[in-house]
Amino acid sequence: MDVDTRLLRYFVAVAEEGTLTRAAERLFVSQPALTKQIKQLETRLGVRLFTRSRTGMALTEPGRALAERVPGLLADWDQVLREAKSAAGRAxxxxxxxxxxxxxxxxxxxxxxxxxxxxxxxxxxxxxxxxxxxxxxxxxxxxxxxxxxxxxxxxxxxxxxxxxxEPRWVALPTGHPLATCDLIAFDDLRDEPFVAAPPESGWWRDHWLAVDERDGHPVTIGAVTDQPDDWLSAIANGYGIAFAPASAARFYARPGVTYRPVSGISPSxxxxxxxxxxxxxxxxxxxxxxxxxxxxxxxxxxx
Amino acid sequence: MDVDTRLLRYFVAVAEEGTLTRAAERLFVSQPALTKQIKQLETRLGVRLFTRSRTGMALTEPGRALAERVPGLLADWDQVLREAKSAAGRAxxxxxxxxxxxxxxxxxxxxxxxxxxxxxxxxxxxxxxxxxxxxxxxxxxxxxxxxxxxxxxxxxxxxxxxxxxEPRWVALPTGHPLATCDLIAFDDLRDEPFVAAPPESGWWRDHWLAVDERDGHPVTIGAVTDQPDDWLSAIANGYGIAFAPASAARFYARPGVTYRPVSGISPSxxxxxxxxxxxxxxxxxxxxxxxxxxxxxxxxxxx
DNA sequence: CCACATCCATGCCGTCAGGTTATAGGTGCA
DNA sequence: TGCACCTATAACCTGACGGCATGGATGTGG
Missing domain, CATH: 3.40.190.10 (Periplasmic binding protein-like II)
Structure with missing residues (x-):
């Protein structure tokens, strides 16, 4: 019985989310597409995997059996793939x-x-x-x-x-009031809007927002970027400021963006x-x- | 990286056979289809799996890495599927x-x-x-x-x-010269054409052709069937004879087919x-x- | 030396599976 | 009653996959 691993990932998503609708948005597909795929998986395997209701999709007994083992299978596959790619590099x-x-x-x-x-x-x-x-x-x-x-x-x-x-500095739009200071205290930056990394990066994003140093003070996110060009543009356009390693001042210099040392923040x-x-x-x-x-x-x- | 397990089976077949052409016939698809699928697998994974030559397809280093692990993965998947189905039955x-x-x-x-x-x-x-x-x-x-x-x-x-x-008897077309004997010696049947099971059944087929009792004497296959109806028709039509359990004489009685005890053959x-x-x-x-x-x-x- | 066999690759085409949007059909809740 | 949640269905579009026919390369045997 052949199945696309994509289908298995769909299945896992629905099993975990408990509803087609939520799973669909997590998978970035439409809900009807998921409906059809899950239904097809069930007919392909000849097994009813979920019981439908207004409240969502609940796993049946065989569905539970499957949901227990499929994530491991997917992990194995990913691992095998990694090994093959690394073998390719070595060769x-x-x-x-x-x-x-x-x-x-x-x-x-x-x-x-x-x-x-x-x-x-x-x-x-x-x-x-x-x-x-x-x-x-x-x-x-x-x-x-x-x-x-x-x-x-x-x-x-x-x-x-x-x-x-290396110390963490701050990147500011050149017109920013603090851009003329030689050294900026972290406290003066706390309420500024920040240009942040995407949420997928987890607490790495928080680290670069200096969440640890804020004592629970909330962060204002002015923009989200995931590469230097966007990041520089966002700062130059005034969407927010951001911490950056000191070397960025040399390596990512750009008109409209000013780098300044910061006190009160851990180095990188x-x-x-x-x-x-x-x-x-x-x-x-x-x-x-x-x-x-x-x-x-x-x-x-x-x- | 998502892949259909069918694609993985294709890959294994080519890896084992060593040529697209042979793998294609084993998989019951055309050779161009396989060519395309393997090529697609390679581009999907971003890894060259085979080196092509006039002599066939040879695994590259990463291909070998993959070929080593994929059969295990497929076996795991089949096993998981079995478990789910059995859970369905139990539920x-x-x-x-x-x-x-x-x-x-x-x-x-x-x-x-x-x-x-x-x-x-x-x-x-x-x-x-x-x-x-x-x-x-x-x-x-x-x-x-x-x-x-x-x-x-x-x-x-x-x-x-x-x-x-129960003893093994022989099923003969009613018009067969030996059909009138009360007990037939196995030696008298050795050179008859036989109605056999399909080759996929392995040595089970051989067992029912009494290969063990033949001392290397070759078997003549008159027809291949995989269910009683075809089997009875084949015998009645004279394509061959076949061994059968004694109870078949009662359970699968049919005009044109005669069952007789046989000596010199192990029971079933x-x-x-x-x-x-x-x-x-x-x-x-x-x-x-x-x-x-x-x-x-x-x-x-x-x- | 010229067919021939045996590989794999390519082009063209029909079919179907998977995706989309829009909408229907239930059911609890304010 | 209207809204907010589910899931299911319909109509449509695109692209993947498979089949056939054929090309190109390369040894092999008469």
Whole structure:
């Protein structure tokens, strides 16, 4: 009996949400489409999976049996897929490197150069991730190693090493009243509207909104962006301000955007991360060593 | 990344066969269709799975990684499906009983009656299997318990119990020269054309062609059938002869077909089988007990 | 040396499954 | 009674998948 894994994901969504309507919006499909798909799944398997009612969709006994095991199956499939992709990289002598926009900034080219020197014949395939993906694709197995900003969601399941630390500054529209100050106190920024990362990024978003430093004070979100260009535009257009690593002042300079140091806010750490499965992979470990040796530069950026 | 399991089966087939053409005929699709599907799988996964050449399709490194794990995934999925179906039966108080045509014959109604008495509220859903399916659907998880002829392929992975034994007779066209004999020696039948079960049934087919008793003597196949009606027609029409349990003489009497005892051939056993997972299932075990208690009848059929 | 066999790839076309929007059909609630 | 929630159905469009016919490359045998 053949099924598309998409159908299984649909099923899981309905089982978890309890109603077609809610599951449909979570899956970004229309409710009639889901109705048809679920119905088709039931006829294909020859098993009634839900009992319908005005209150929603309740799992039947066989439905429960299925709902118990399907998520595991999907996870297995994703894992197999990860393995195949990583095998592809290894075979082609390509190290897939994910990096978050604004992660290592100036350090990145140094690291890559060093890697090329240490591993002739290998190529580093650099993939810039959006901010909706704070692990830069590592959690999804899309890359072998990632340069990113710590802490980030899911880092407990991965290996990480900190390369260097740099202060967090604030990016303001140039016309902003505080843009002329040499040093801004965090307290003066608390009630400003902020340009934030997308919600999918979880508490990584909160970290860059400095939620920890606010003592419960609510945040005003002026705009949501997931890449530097949009982010710069949003700030220049006055939708809000945002914290950024100090190096962004050099790396993402743009007319209309002014960077200023901030006091009263913790610094940001740049890290390299990899999967525990690659602890013994010589290429991945070489890359990590390149990061550790050539990421931090004496006197640059360090806080 | 979503994929249809059908696509994965396609992939496995090509990986195993080594050429698109052969895999295509095994899958009963055209070769261009397979070409397109495999290509699509590769683009969907973003991984080159095969290297093409005039000699066929050879797995790449990532292809090998995939080919190693996908069969396990498919097996898992089939297993989950089995569980769900069996849960459906349990919830509806339906015991799914598979039976091979000509398995228990007269004993079947006795068993069912007894089961209905012992488990009021439960219903036995009887499903007759064709001879291409000697486990009567048990191996595929289509049924909870099966009445069948032993031995059968795959029985080692299942629980079985023998109900009774009966001699194997031979079914001949009524006009056959040997049809008048009271007892026929197996040696006299060796060179006759036989009506056989489909090849999918594996060595079960061989068992009913008495290959073991032939000492390497080849079999002549006159026709292939997978259900009693076709089987009777084939014999009556003179395409061949066939061995059959003695009870078939009563249960499958038909003009033009004559049954005669045979000497020099082992008897046939009727058994009940179930999955080890149901060793503790009270309903399945009740059914098995009904079989053991009411399957064999003193003085009937026993060899 | 020229058919021939055996691979895989491509183009064209018909069919059907999956998606969309709009709407119907229940049922609890203010 | 009208609204707010469900799910189901209808009509329609697009694209994926499969089939056939054919092309292109490459060894093989007469």
């Amino acid at each position: 082609a002598r390509v190290l897939r490197v994910g990096f978050l926009a604004s992660a290592a900034n100036e350090a990145t080219p140094r690291i890559i150069t060093e890697f090329a020197r240490r591993r002739p014949g290998w190529r580093a395939d650099m993939r810039q991730a959006t901010w909706s993906n704070p692990s830069a694709g590592l959690a999804d197995g899309d890359v072998d190693v990632a340069l990113l900003r710590m802490p980030f969601p899911g880092q407990d399941a991965l290996r990480t090493a900190v390369l260097f630390t 750490r740049v890290g390299v991360a990899w999967s525990p499965a690659d602890d013994t992979d010589p290429v991945v470990q070489d890359f990590v060593r390149c990061c550790l040796d050539h990421g931090p530069r004496p006197g640059e950026n360090s806080a | 509806a108080r339906v015991l799914r009983v598979g039976f091979l045509a000509s398995a228990a014959n007269e004993a079947t109604p006795r068993i069912i009656t007894e089961f209905a008495r012992r488990r009021p509220g439960w219903r036995a859903d009887m499903r007759q299997a064709t001879w291409s399916n000697p486990s009567a659907g048990l191996a595929d998880g289509d049924v909870d318990v099966a009445l069948l002829r032993m031995p059968f392929p795959g029985q080692d992975a299942l629980r079985t119990a023998v109900l009774f034994t 056993r009727v058994g009940v089988a179930w999955s080890p997972a149901d060793d503790t299932d009270p309903v399945v075990q009740d059914f098995v007990r009904c079989c053991l208690d009411h399957g064999p009848r003193p003085g009937e059929n026993s060899a």
